[in-house]
Amino acid sequence: MSDITCTINDKSVTVPRGTTILTAAAMLGIDIPTFCHDPELSRYGGCRICVVEVKGWGQLPASCVTEVREGMEVYTESEKVLEARRTILELLLANHPDDCLTCEKTGACRLQEYAYRYGVRKGAFPGACHAYPVEADNPFIMRDMNKCILCGKCVRVCSEVVGRSVIDFSFRGFHAKVATPLDSGLLNAGCVFCGSCVEVCPVGALTEKQRIGKGRPWELDSVTTTCPYCGVGCQINLLVKEGRVVGANAAGHGVNGRHLCVKGRYGHGFIHHPERLTNPLVRKNGQLHEVTWEEAIQEVVRRFGRIKQEYGGQAIGVLASARITNEENYLLNKLARLVLGTNHIDHCARL
Amino acid sequence: MINLMDNCCSKCTHSPATPCSNYVLCRTAGPFCHTDKGCEEKRKNHINNVRVPSGGNYQQIIVCGGTGCTSSGSARLVDSLKEAVNEAGLSDRVAVKRTGCHGFCENGPIVHIKPEGIFYTRVKPADARDIVNHLADGQIVERLVYRDAAGNSYPHFHEIPFYAGQTLILLTNCGHIDPEQISDYVAVGGYRSLVKVLQHMTPEQVIEEIQLSGLRGRGGAGFPTGKKWAAARRAAREIKYIICNADEGDPGAFMDRSLLEGDPHSVLEGMIIAGFAVGSHQGYIYCRAEYPLAIKRLKSAIQQARQWGLLGKNILNSGFDFDIDLKEGAGAFVCGEGTALQASIEGLRGMPRVKPPRSTEKGLWEKPTVLNNVETLANVPLIIQMGAEEYRKLGTEQSPGTKIFALSGSLVNPGLVEVPMGKTLREIIFGTGGGIRDGKAFKAVQLGGPSGGCLAEQHLDLPVDFDSLSSVGATIGSGGMVVMDEGACMVDVARFFLAFTQKESCGKCTPCREGTKRMLEILERMCRGEATLDDLADLERLCRVVKNTSLCGLGQACPNPVLSTLQYFREEYMAHIVEKRCPAGVCAELVRYRIDENLCRGCGLCLKNCPVQAIRGQRKQPHAIDDSRCIKCGVCLSKCKFKAVVRS
Amino acid sequence: MTNSIDEIAGADLILAIGTNTTEAHPVISLRIRRAIQRGAVLVVVDPRKTELAELAHIHLQIKPGSDIALLNSMAKVILDENLWDKEFVESRCEGFEELVEAVQGYTPELAEELTGIPADSIRQAARAYATVGKATLLYTMGLTQHVCGTDNVLAAANLALLCGQIGRESTGINPLRGQNNVQGACDMGALPQFLAGYQPVADETCRKKFSEAWGGPIPDQPGLTVGEMMQAAIRGSIKGMYIVGENPVISDADANHVEKALNNLDFLVVQDIFLTETAKLADVVLPAASFAEKDGTFTNTERRVQRVRQAVQPIGNSKADWQIICALAEALGLPMRYQNPEEIFNEMAALTPSYAGIRYERLEKEGIQWPCPAADHPGTSILHQEKFVRGKGKFHAVAYLPPDELPDRQFPLVLNTGRRLFHYHTGSMTLRTDLREICPTEQLDVSVHDAQCLGLNQGDRVKVISRRGEVEMTVRISETVPRGMVFASFHFPEAAINKLTNHARCPKSNIPELKVCAVRIEKV
Structure with a gap:
């Protein structure tokens, strides 16, 4: 494959054939805004916010789907481009609720970011605005189609990556809308609530129910860790505000990339569950009673000591765990064999 | 009577399983493989039944079976005529036949007597007996003969001014053969081009011939057909597809429908030739489901072509395989766009995708695909038959051939016409079309549907071809031509087309989905007298952005009706915006009705008919209209016998 | 796994045996889907019509x-039709020769009788597996939880060796492990016969290495497995147990038997984050911190060692497990003093060759797949590339063995158990999240045919009864189970399906036969 040389904003760049203008621009450090483009998904070219001017072309092509050609002269912020980009933003805002104050996406919203970057406000085009009911028929995903800009990322991720095609476009023209079959809601559509659609949504159309009011993006600490569920070892970010885990998302790398399953994304409520054990318990007169750590440890030492003394270490068994860390399993191993003097150590590897 | 397509005797062995390369020619000039007077006679008879040569004893009553005539009752007319022929005992020498559209739809149902060429218009079942009498005694039924506005009568088909200005080569079969009989098509020379191609030409030669002919796509874009085929031929893939785009969706366009209904085999023949040329073995016809008659005739044509071995394996023993399937569209206008159409065939939502890759590289199911429209494909057998050189004599240098137009609107003769490329608008509208109806003045002509532009008086002498029109912001489009008289409001016309595109936008790209909505809203405000000059500036900006940034042709072209009316009828926009006035008196909310006190006799007819009791007045006293109540329905105006109600 | 998760997407054929991947390992199923989009063939072996089977x-x-009947028969077809990889085998x-002899009798027709799979389908699958460029074999508990579980895996391994579908990219024998750190627990020596890194405790050199490092003696006889410990508890030879982060009362086969065993102990310590059904039986319960409250590492199913990082402080007075273990050791008279998990890791890595080159700082960006013997080793994504651990790959002659308990007139249905998408293991975590809202309770999958025969309707309450116990639950009529089979998960303590399952185990690995036991259903 031969290379192609073109100029973008008068800077020359050489890229492999088949490279899009968007990618070539990125190589020069030129940022072109996008809504519908996603490197993991098929090329779409629908939002048109990434249009650029190419010398000699009548149309403004979408840079995310247009491949560079030899000698092409591209301008990413020309007058014509700016007019188009501002107009497209105005058109999107004209049909978008004006509620950044309470929107969960505020601070992480592309529409907000670009409106700010290009100095565009709502109000250029008075007229009809959607008034769809917000869909929240399930515990995890809120769908507010009034905020949807129809970039189609959710549709593509659901069909191309997750392979379920739970949602697709319905209706035409101004009434086009991403919907479940017969608009019957995610629960009825066979959604597995993996949340990949939420992950790729560039605006506040898809948000997480669990996180409503739990903190703005900039208030959250993000701690990358490994999912505690199955053996895939997905990398997740635990989102923390004021000492509490308020949500999780995919870390964007590791085996899972941006994808998780419903457990990894939405199954962390147990961490702060009121039934968590917060103190050691010791059985007295048949009942478990809260005690101090010292008392509990002493009780264990006393009872194991007696068994060891009377029957030897071989009378003690240890079940390690497929949940706890390597370090802890190693220590248990050491505790069993060295301290308790037993090789009876196993765990539920077979379940 | 034997079917022409049947084997004459046991010596003829042609079948789809054992094809004979001479099959088609043999039907019209055979038999070749054996000498038998009887066999020859049988064939000659049949051909005469179709062609009806003059001088013979045999006569034919042709009844138009196009959609227009069918809706005016031509099916019942056929029954009445058959009955009358039987009653008159003429059934052995007079046949009644139903054909495709004659194009003269305004005057249907149409009856055409062959071989004399007598042409009857607006025929009712009750006229059947008189027509049959004519056949018996040679007396023309005067009352059914076409008369123009001036009262001149034209009993013969070729004299009628509507036809006189036309060059019927694509439509010639439409009014003559039974579209549901493959034998009729073969009898008039059908499938001979296919024979020529399969027996005497290489795929490269076919492509070269089409390239030499200069044929350009009749779907609107005018892309050279030969170039498209050559690109698909070059694509080194095993599986390729031919698609016939029969998703004709422009308001007021019915060229393709008439071809499919009247001469479906010409399209099939074009597709098979295209398949041979590019190396494809499968074709699809994507026809809109709103064309039930076209679908019925296509189905029967495909079935018959398969039955006689003209579709399927080893066509005419050439070793070439080709078959065609029919896909019915679900009614989305955007599916006329090539990539959306392909998505729809694949079973997906009909949404366009970005090009390139072009369809000739990656089309249907990612395979190289040639997508041609109906009229383009119908041209193919013609070019092969007459040769590129002869074909080029028609039309202009850059746009050879003829073009079919669907004339509609305020014309004397709306209907379907075929003229050589390069005729002027004036020749088409005022010549063939007979000029403006009711003696009104010409105002504008809208070409090419929602993607096209509106042209004005000053453009009437422009030649109609691909290039001349684009220079003034219009397009030939697929051939819809809507003529408007002085009573049309151009702002309202723009609003109408925007309402159409907005509804039909697939919703994929932002400018088309959201932009057309806001353009429509601005136009609606203009029509209500609520718009400002800022709105006009916004409208012009939206036109620019939607045109420059939309994903597919639908969006890129949809500002054209607005841009062209803005360019040629700007003063009308200004009247709506600044003076809050609709000069044509079309925009209801800008119209005011009042009663001229001097003319009003106080008869009370308007008062009685007003649906909202907006008119008051004593009997025999002048009446008055209460503006606050009036809904501008215009009933008072139409009821007043004294011309006292005035619209302003 | 011999290979890596990412490689699945690149396979030409995926042979998935007894794995309900879309529910149990949803993110791995994305790779399977990608492979299919690329044109790969998916062959699914499963008695149930799972979502994966629908994709197949x-x-x-x-x-x-x-x-075994199926896999041996596939091997026979491949041998008979000369499709095997001679160069690789040689x-x-x-x-x-042992393999050839062992599979000789397994004609596809015989296999059809034993497996119920049409002989031609067996041939078709065998040809496809043997002839594609890259075939990967995935399996989970559907293959292993049988009395012949070990032999099942060996039969699968035979097939991979025979066709040379191992040691290359996108091939291999790949068990998908069901729990976050089940791989790590095994690696760390939480197995009776092995010290960390699968170093046999019976091997004197290995033992010596550890006892020198640890500063004390280690018993020399391999210990008991879970199941054996439970038997020993009932017999009275095990008197005390320390159970950390496990809930055998719900998760182990024949739960009533487990409960009896634990009740028979003199002393039981349970360490967990919730008061699980097992913890409720304990004499002492120690509150542990969850994964979000501590640092450490997990090792995933593709042998990738990845960081666990503390996000919040331990809840209440709970403590990280490592801190509790250190405290216990100290109180028991053998101090273990570590500042942090990293110190523990480094000590372990020094004793464990396959982890020797891994350090926390190397795990900062992404995990490393063991074996990683040195600090400059990149880790190993594909095992057995040049040679097998033991040198040559060994074919094992294995023979078909029917399940321990088959249906009869008294218990006419097969109970199959497994997992559901929305829950995890014994539900101690997921049942305390919003996941409970979407999947509030367990339902018994019953085939349409059996439901008709038994007069059952959707939502009926039934008693499911086996020789070992009974459980009440709600019926869901489902097309996923074949006639004669019912299915339920073990996620819900209120429908503790393991009260019914059979404690018969594979003699080699001690895995219980959780996939087959005989039950009957009675309408409540």
């Missing part, structure tokens, strides 16, 4: 427990 090009709907394997 070839679904071999096998009678439970007859995997240069890298041994025991070929």
